[in-house]
Amino acid sequence: MIGVLVTFTPTEKYDRSALTKIAGELRGPFEGMAGLRFKSFMLDEHGLQARNFYVWDDEEKARAFFTEELVGKVTEVYGAPPTIEYLDIVGFVDNSGT
Template structure:
């Protein structure tokens, strides 16, 4: 599995209402997306950054999603270019079924 952390930083801090609206509007295409296990839309209230976290089945699927076209699209949506970081997931705890 691979984790991807995408961070958006703009001059003015992101607020909860703006990011909730973005998450609601963008949720649909990710539901049932092959290879994507999880996607979280997040707000770092201290820094005012928008962050998205993805968990992909494998590295190839995770890296291939972030095309130039996707980066351009999300830059327009968030008003700032993303910083994309990839991480190998070496362990995972899932309590959602408990």
């Protein structure tokens, strides 16, 4: 498994309600996406950064997803270019089935 942390840092604070709307509108294409185990849309406590966290089955699928075209689209949506970090998941706890 591999994690991907995508961070957007705009010049002005994000509006929580606007990001909630974005998350709702963009949720659909990720549901049932092959290779994607988990995706979250997040906002830091001060509204200064939006962060999306993904858990993928393998690195190849993760890297194939984040194309230049996708980066351009999300830059428009979030109003800032993303920083993309690939993280090796060495352990994982899933309590969703309990």
